[in-house]
Amino acid sequence: xxxxxxxxxxxxxxxxxxxxxxxxxxxxxxxxxxxxxxxxxxxxxxxxxxxxxxxxxxxxxxxxxxxxxxxxxxxxxxxxxxxxxxxxxxxxxxxxxxxxxxxxxxxxxxxxxxxxxxxxxxxxxxxxxxxxxxxxxxxxxxxxxxxxxx
Amino acid sequence: xxxxxxxxxxxxxxxxxxxxxxxxxxxxxxxxxxxxxxxxxxxxxxxxxxxxxxxxxxxxxxxxxxxxxxxxxxxxxxxxxxxxxxxxxxxxxxxxxxxxxxxxxxxxxxxxxxxxxxxxxxxxxxxxxxxxxxxxxxxxxxxxxxxxxxxxxxxxxxxxxxxxxxxxxxxxxxxxxxxxxxxxxxxxxxxxxxxxxxxxxxxxxxxxxxxxxxxxxxxxxxxxxxxxxxxxxxxxxxxxxxxxxxxxxxxxxxxxxxxxxxxxxxxxxxxxxxxxxxxxxxxxxxxxxxxxxxxxxxxxxxxxxxxxxxxxxxxxxxxxxxxxxxxxxxxxxxxxxxxxxxxxxxxxxxxxxxxxxxxxxxxxxxxxxxxxxxxxxxxxxxxxxxxxxxxxxxxxxxxxxxxxxxxxxxxxxxxxxxxxxxxxxxxxxxxxxxxxxxxxxxxxxxxxxxxxxxxxxxxxxxxxxxxxxxxxxxxx
Numbered sequence: 101x102x103x104x105x106x107x108x109x110x111x112x113x114x115x116x117x118x119x120x121x122x123x124x125x126x127x128x129x130x131x132x133x134x135x136x137x138x139x140x141x142x143x144x145x146x147x148x149x150x151x152x153x154x155x156x157x158x159x160x161x162x163x164x165x166x167x168x169x170x171x172x173x174x175x176x177x178x179x180x181x182x183x184x185x186x187x188x189x190x191x192x193x194x195x196x197x198x199x200x201x202x203x204x205x206x207x208x209x210x211x212x213x214x215x216x217x218x219x220x221x222x223x224x225x226x227x228x229x230x231x232x233x234x235x236x237x238x239x240x241x242x243x244x245x246x247x248x249x250x
Numbered sequence: 251x252x253x254x255x256x257x258x259x260x261x262x263x264x265x266x267x268x269x270x271x272x273x274x275x276x277x278x279x280x281x282x283x284x285x286x287x288x289x290x291x292x293x294x295x296x297x298x299x300x301x302x303x304x305x306x307x308x309x310x311x312x313x314x315x316x317x318x319x320x321x322x323x324x325x326x327x328x329x330x331x332x333x334x335x336x337x338x339x340x341x342x343x344x345x346x347x348x349x350x351x352x353x354x355x356x357x358x359x360x361x362x363x364x365x366x367x368x369x370x371x372x373x374x375x376x377x378x379x380x381x382x383x384x385x386x387x388x389x390x391x392x393x394x395x396x397x398x399x400x401x402x403x404x405x406x407x408x409x410x411x412x413x414x415x416x417x418x419x420x421x422x423x424x425x426x427x428x429x430x431x432x433x434x435x436x437x438x439x440x441x442x443x444x445x446x447x448x449x450x451x452x453x454x455x456x457x458x459x460x461x462x463x464x465x466x467x468x469x470x471x472x473x474x475x476x477x478x479x480x481x482x483x484x485x486x487x488x489x490x491x492x493x494x495x496x497x498x499x500x501x502x503x504x505x506x507x508x509x510x511x512x513x514x515x516x517x518x519x520x521x522x523x524x525x526x527x528x529x530x531x532x533x534x535x536x537x538x539x540x541x542x543x544x545x546x547x548x549x550x551x552x553x554x555x556x557x558x559x560x561x562x563x564x565x566x567x568x569x570x571x572x573x574x575x576x577x578x579x580x581x582x583x584x585x586x587x588x589x590x591x592x593x594x595x596x597x598x599x600x601x602x603x604x605x606x607x608x609x610x611x612x613x614x615x616x617x618x619x620x621x622x623x624x625x626x627x628x629x630x631x632x633x634x635x636x637x638x639x640x641x642x643x644x645x646x647x648x649x650x651x652x653x654x655x656x657x658x659x660x661x662x663x664x665x666x667x668x669x670x671x672x673x674x675x676x677x678x679x680x681x682x683x684x685x686x687x688x689x690x691x692x693x694x695x696x697x698x699x700x701x702x703x704x705x706x707x708x709x710x711x712x713x714x715x716x717x718x719x720x721x722x723x724x725x726x
């Protein structure tokens with residue numbers, strides 16, 4: 101299998117990348133909207149385990165979360181995905197997020213994990229509050245990031 | 251690490267005196283090389299720990315300390331309930347009671363070499379490892395609750411092990427005070443199919459050879475002989491522990507202002523020990539410890555079965571089982587008087603020296619085995635608790651090598667196949683479902699474990715007893 105990409109079109113306008121942490125992995129999504137940055141942070145989390153391009157999207161899971169602030173909402177969103185991955189034995193490659201007033205409604209599209217084909221390198225235990233930021237830059241681009249424990 | 255503000259106390263410890271919002275000093279155990287290599291984030295994080303309410307005595311960072319979340323990995327700190335002391339979900343971590351168990355086998359290297367490839371294949375088949383692997387034991391809600399209350403004791407009663415295993419496990423195999431009702435339905439669901447699984451990341455089963463003995467008498471007490479084979483299991487509380495950590499971290503972060511706690515870092519989320527939330531976390535966390543103890547017990551059973559299939563008569567007694575992500579209620583002499591405190595050890599091992607009252611009878615006069623897992627392909631160590639650690643570090647020592655490089659950087663530097671081939675040329679077989687996972691865990695991505703244990707010994711935390719070299723590694 102070829103080495104999975106460690107960033108996905110991480111341009112100012114959108115995309116994702118992984119950033120280093122001593123023991124674990126940082127995930128970061130960018131987007132023209134906060135919701136797009138959340139979608140891309142989820143893609144980055146998938147990329148911490150497997151190549152997101154390898155993930156089929158034939159099954160859809162709906163996710164709803166609410167939190168007192170946007171940073172905590174990002175952690176809740178990623179942790180909801182961790183929970184769905186663990187209990188459904190699925191991986192997700194495509195995401196649609198909508199945000200309003202501290203509430204997130206999303207669809208995550210993926211497929212059952214295939215250990216031989218996906219060959220996941222790590223299991224995400226949870227998203228953390230370390231290096232947690234949801235910010236909008238002067239150029240209007242949103243960034244959503246945190247460290248995930250693997 | 252920048253040495254500004256560090257006061258060297260002896261050759262192997264560095265003290266940061268209280269300043270600003272620090273309520274206590276911080277002490278980092280390291281020699282000059284380790285302190286220079288240590289991340290500045292370790293200092294920032296251990297200083298943050300000293301700002302939490304009710305801390306008694308210094309906060310400590312072990313020689314393998316590295317950047318964690320909230321607490322540094324390798325962080326130790328005690329809190330007193332009657333002084334508003336806190337319990338921190340971040341100070342325990344997501345993988346509650348992650349730990350290491352060592353089994354003796356009585357076999358020789360030659361016994362393993364004769365069947366090595368086939369045996370490695372059998373172990374990789376017998377031990378569910380890696381993301382998406384499921385255990386063969388599925389528990390319903392009542393059985394899960396019994397497991398969460400009983401730990402390894404429950405597993406032995408189910409037939410996964412022997413009564414004589416239990417005294418060779420911290421807490422005699424059962425963490426008292428567990429309250430399974432404080433565990434959510436989500437955590438239950440996440441664990442249902444994960445009993446008897448190894449997990450992934452840095453978790454592994456290794457077959458190792460005892461290649462060096464430092465203390466013949468203590469090694470004999472532990473059942474370790476040069477040239478003999480042992481099996482080491484490194485894993486934790488699986489999905490249940492991760493979910494407990496996730497949920498309580500959130501609740502503690504939200505409720506901190508209500509408890510009058512100002513968090514320098516949200517990941518340090520905590521609650522007063524005497525609060526309702528604090529008590530619920532303690533009950534749930536103790537159940538998480540039991541989950542990890544039960545899980546390592548079931549894996550022990552699977553490992554024994556695999557050995558029995560190849561080596562008639564091999565019975566694999568437990569040398570010891572230690573946990574390195576916990577918070578435990580203990581008594582320590584702090585500032586000249588006996589205190590009842592809650593000791594967080596995040597990536598640190600309890601290391602009780604001779605005479606400690608919690609020790610099993612077999613170890614009372616020599617101290618407990620302190621099992622230090624190396625990285626894949628490098629040495630692991632068995633140390634013995636040093637009585638001096640009681641006064642120096644609340645009876646604590648290091649837990650492993652500690653990463654020197656991020657996963658990201660490791661995966662850029664190496665390919666899994668290349669790492670596997672290099673280790674094979676040294677006689678080490680690595681089996682894993684993930685090539686990238688092997689690259690991320692490459693031996694070069696870790697600190698030199700030899701240097702870490704040498705400093706632990708010279709600092710007086712624990713003494714070396716035996717060095718173990720991997721022969722077969724089943725990586726999650």
